[in-house]
Every structure is written in C-alpha cells, then in structure tokens.
Amino acid sequence: MTTTAAISYRVQPYHPETYTHEVTDMHSWTVTAADGTVISELYVDMTTLEVRNIWTHEDHREQGHATALWTAATEMLPVRHSHAAHRTDDGDRFAARVGGETAPCTDDCDCDAPTDDDYDTED
Numbered sequence: 001m002t003t004t005a006a007i008s009y010r011v012q013p014y015h016p017e018t019y020t021h022e023v024t025d026m027h028s029w030t031v032t033a034a035d036g037t038v039i040s041e042l043y044v045d046m047t048t049l050e051v052r053n054i055w056t057h058e059d060h061r062e063q064g065h066a067t068a069l070w071t072a073a074t075e076m077l078p079v080r081h082s083h084a085a086h087r088t089d090d091g092d093r094f095a096a097r098v099g100g101e102t103a104p105c106t107d108d109c110d111c112d113a114p115t116d117d118d119y120d121t122e123d
C-alpha cells in the first residue's frame with residue numbers, strides 16, 4: 001500500500017446531499033485525497049453489516065483504495081459481503097479481490113429463482 005490518502009469513518013445515509021430520499025444511516029468509510037476530494041468509499045448496513053456500496057473514482061482505481069477501506073472496516077466491525085446474487089458487478093469483483101465473509105441470503109428473498117438480471121430489461 002503506497003497511498004497517502006486518509007481514511008475516515010462516519011455514520012451517514014448514502015450521499016444525503018445528492019439523494020435526499022436516503023435517510024437510513026449506514027457505516028461509511030471514505031478515502032479522501034489531500035485536496036479533500038473523495039476518491040473511494042464503502043457503505044455498510046448498520047444492522048446486517050453487509051456491504052451496500054463500494055466505489056472508487058475512475059482516476060484512482062487499481063491503487064488499493066477499496067482494499068484499504070475493506071481492511072479498515074473489517075478491523076472495526078465484522079463486515080460481510082452481500083450474498084453473491086445481490087451484488088453489483090463491481091461488488092462481485094471487489095468481493096473476489098479482497099475475500100472475507102459473505103452474508104447468507106435473507107429468508108424472504110427469492111434470489112435462487114431464475115432471473116433475467118443479466119440483461120437489465122424493463123417490463
């Protein structure tokens with residue numbers, strides 16, 4: 001790890017300044033560059049401790065920021081990846097790269113049923 005960026009932790013809804021309908025607090029870890037720009041962030045559900053969002057700015061990928069966030073998070077809490085069927089493609093790649101625990105599917109979820117999610121079509 002050669003990053004000089006700082007990791008900070010706080011509890012906040014997902015991008016509340018952008019998504020004003022998001023009011024559910026989450027654990028969040030953020031990598032901020034020296035100039036204050038957010039370059040990577042990790043959001044985790046406060047109840048299930050599942051990863052809800054992982055993102056790294058396109059100019060800062062492949063530099064270990066997301067892995068550093070995962071390390072910081074798992075040192076603090078038993079954070080888990082979402083069940084594979086619930087992940088985005090980015091989340092899937094992230095989970096494969098960093099390893100760690102994966103949450104089970106919830107009882108009321110039917111994600112084991114066949115879907116057309118690969119094509120992301122609308123009805």
Ligand SMILES: [Zn+2]
Pocket residue numbers: 083085086105106109110111112
């Ligand atoms: Zn499921």
